[in-house]
Amino acid sequence: MKSISKIILSLLLILQSFIGRADEGMWLPMLLGEETYKNMVECGIRLSPKQIYDANNSSLKDAIVALGGGFCTGEIISEQGLMLTNHHCGYGTIQANSTTEHDYLTDGFWAMKKADEIPADFGVWFLDKITDVTESVLEGVNDDMSETDRSKKIRENISALTKKAKEGKSDETFSVKVKPFYYGNYYYMFTYNIFNDVRLVGAPPSSIGKYGGDTDNWMWPRHTGDFTLFRVYANDSNEPCAYDENNKPYDPKHALPVSIAGVEEGDYAMIMGYPGSTDRYLTSWGVKEAVEVEQPARVKIRRQKLDLMEEEMNKSQKTRIQYASKHARVSNYWKYFIGQSEQLVNNNVQQKKEVIESSFTEWYTNNKLEDKYGDALALIEKSIEGSSKYTIPNVYFQEAIAGSEIMLFMIRNLGERSPIYQALKSGSDPTDAKTILLEKAKSYFKDYNATIDKNILAAALNLYYNDVPKEFHPPVFNYCTQEK
Numbered sequence: 001m002k003s004i005s006k007i008i009l010s011l012l013l014i015l016q017s018f019i020g021r022a023d024e025g026m027w028l029p030m031l032l033g034e035e036t037y038k039n040m041v042e043c044g045i046r047l048s049p050k051q052i053y054d055a056n057n058s059s060l061k062d063a064i065v066a067l068g069g070g071f072c073t074g075e076i077i078s079e080q081g082l083m084l085t086n087h088h089c090g091y092g093t094i095q096a097n098s099t100t101e102h103d104y105l106t107d108g109f110w111a112m113k114k115a116d117e118i119p120a121d122f123g124v125w126f127l128d129k130i131t132d133v134t135e136s137v138l139e140g141v142n143d144d145m146s147e148t149d150r151s152k153k154i155r156e157n158i159s160a161l162t163k164k165a166k167e168g169k170s171d172e173t174f175s176v177k178v179k180p181f182y183y184g185n186y187y188y189m190f191t192y193n194i195f196n197d198v199r200l201v202g203a204p205p206s207s208i209g210k211y212g213g214d215t216d217n218w219m220w221p222r223h224t225g226d227f228t229l230f231r232v233y234a235n236d237s238n239e240p241c242a243y244d245e246n247n248k249p250y251d252p253k254h255a256l257p258v259s260i261a262g263v264e265e266g267d268y269a270m271i272m273g274y275p276g277s278t279d280r281y282l283t284s285w286g287v288k289e290a291v292e293v294e295q296p297a298r299v300k301i302r303r304q305k306l307d308l309m310e311e312e313m314n315k316s317q318k319t320r321i322q323y324a325s326k327h328a329r330v331s332n333y334w335k336y337f338i339g340q341s342e343q344l345v346n347n348n349v350q351q352k353k354e355v356i357e358s359s360f361t362e363w364y365t366n367n368k369l370e371d372k373y374g375d376a377l378a379l380i381e382k383s384i385e386g387s388s389k390y391t392i393p394n395v396y397f398q399e400a401i402a403g404s405e406i407m408l409f410m411i412r413n414l415g416e417r418s419p420i421y422q423a424l425k426s427g428s429d430p431t432d433a434k435t436i437l438l439e440k441a442k443s444y445f446k447d448y449n450a451t452i453d454k455n456i457l458a459a460a461l462n463l464y465y466n467d468v469p470k471e472f473h474p475p476v477f478n479y480c481t482q483e484k
Helices: 034-043 087-096 149-164 284-313 318-347 349-366 374-401 403-411 420-428 432-443 451-468 475-481
Strands: 010-016 022-027 063-067 072-076 081-087 123-130 174-181 185-193 197-203 230-233 271-273
Touching: 022 403, 063 284, 072 087, 072 451, 081 432, 087 271, 149 185, 185 230, 185 420, 230 349, 230 420, 271 349, 284 451, 318 349, 374 451, 403 451, 420 432
Parallel strands: none
Antiparallel strands: 010 022, 010 271, 063 072, 063 123, 072 081, 081 230, 123 185, 174 185, 197 230
């Protein structure tokens, strides 16, 4: 799955018709609309809109959760807080607790009793409610403002809304996210209750959970036992809290009943969960750049990183365990970008976008709206063309330079905004900042292989030097290439 900074609770509805055709759509659950819901009923749904989403009463949304704020989706399936998710979503926890003596990645793991469950390193976010805050976010914003002023005003409004919504709440157990939709035309506020005591209950061996490996990833149909079981815990008052061995299994507002009856052809099906973000509204120029420039570069860099990881992982069981989750993260979107590029071409997506853009031009012309929309497509095309020179440098920095573990740690923790930098710059006592930095380093480098990282960084710098235009080369390259 993609990285996940934009947390959107939505419905990806795959509506099975009598002729077996899937009718695709994605909706926020409280915005299904009468026509959409009517279509769902015709396709066989037996839930009411309130049973799907109700801010004040138990509904389906109370059983659909976000792992770690949105890197994966989970489903609550019992009154004892049992949670089902994908095997790859639990892979990091399985790896983190595997050793050469107890290789849960290879052998699987099952807690025979609650005391055997293993603490996970992420919290589970339960949606409290979704609120349309478009009017408040865009208050004071107008078409005459510069983009800089517009963005600043929107940030100020979002900050004020977030601060008000968090009054009296703890950051550890409550979160507020205001997210833009339709490229900033709408804004919604999502509030969450965060349960940080989550424990691994069971996972199949990788021969089942990752059956097919990279070959079958992003391919359908799949033949893999892609699941992991966790349990969510709460305090004695059934409220979110930090890990404590005396906590009780969470009694959820709603749990999904599990049927073993199976399904029949034509049965209604839908998926409810937390996708990352979508490029569905990318223009034809954006699609062209993705297929011809951006995605091939990402595939090339990730393939080299995977080769270098595998070279060392094949030498040692310890290294294989240490880098299993890291390898999976790189390979997941390596395969994704390959498949997406192929299907964008196979499905003539660029050409379909051009037809949509022609229809848009016809619409504003027929409605005499040239003054308002006449320059829109030309401005988008010009913007993409103007920024295209930065695409390769951008991708190579993200994937290659920041793809090195030690470089990424420095970027995240030693920049101008970091506590240690601020302490040293101001001349104040850096003891606390140093302690924080060392704790982060201890956790970050827990499963670190210097040989792998050195090889990846060397390859990354070489790729950057050869593939990125020299105008974007850092000065250190000149020093390194000077004859000694």
